[in-house]
Amino acid sequence: MSEDGIIQRLVQCIKTVQDQSIRIMEVCGTHTRAITKCGIRHLLPQQVELLSGPGCPVCVTHGSYIDKALEIANSEDVILAAFGDMIKVNGTKGSLSDMQIQGARIIVVYSPEDVLTIAAKNRDKLVVFAAVGFETTAPLIAAVVKTANAQRLDNLLFYTALKIMEPVIRFILQDKRNKINGLICPGHVAVIKGADYFRFITAEFGVPAIVCGFEAADIAAGICMLMVQIAGKRPVEFANIYRRCVSPQGNTAAQSMINEVLDIADGAWRGIGVIRNSALILNKKYEHLDAAKRFGTGMEQGTSPAGCLCSDILMGLKSPYQCKLFGTTCTPEHSSGPCMVSSEGACAVYYRYGGGGAGGQ
């Protein structure tokens, strides 16, 4: 669809809304970036808010996990491997990036598989992989765990902070402070888990929800469908408009890989707290590869930086522009909180592209 076509479609939908206040959450950080980058927020009237959610894995990784990762990286004969965004997030004593500058052995990986090579080349060191992500990354990490075990790479451990989407969406929808009228569901997670994974949003909470892709036309179509339903012009329903990639049941091979290696456990979400059954950890068969068994979980402490509103942003209660530190003391170069670190964090996205819409700039 052309840019003009997208604008026309949104204009038609906006006419159905009139003065009604509408709050739509785009759960996933990739959607936040796509929506903002293509300027969709700027097309919407003030009464239609698009709220970011908890779908940026770096943003929701608990501060205490970062502190423990710093401790692990500081241990003798350890190489810590992590994704690039992760090393920039501050714990209470700085970031892995700070430690790397000071000479700590911290290696940025681009794919979970990289840790197999690092461990094979450094048999005299203990390699610990900070394995962070959602259901999208979990199958890849599970496959690497299986390979490490099969290859008897006894110098490779996994320090996991893997999370799952359903419990946190439930948690947000149950929060009485939230007035979310509709959800754009995470397309990448749906590729793995299947569209049906998100049906509960509409079935149990009566909230319209759409699985949609990441092109401007996909997102505009999803927002239109939600607005029309929220305005009462169409019945509330769940829909999958990303059918070119997402089947109802998802990728069953990837799901089997997760089930074979990982168990569900309680998980600590930065700024939100512990949510029951919201994490994935290594199961009994692979627990000898679990770095938490050797170094501890690190989930005892951890605080948010003073003045940082990331927790409210992740819960869909506030916009980045409502944070006094936004663009002043907190920028992508010198971030105070995790939402400014990752390229999919709401604050970093708004800083880079301008948010627009309600409260926008």
Ligand code: SF4
């Ligand atoms: Fe936190 Fe910075 Fe975002 Fe404010 S602008 S909420 S301090 S990450």
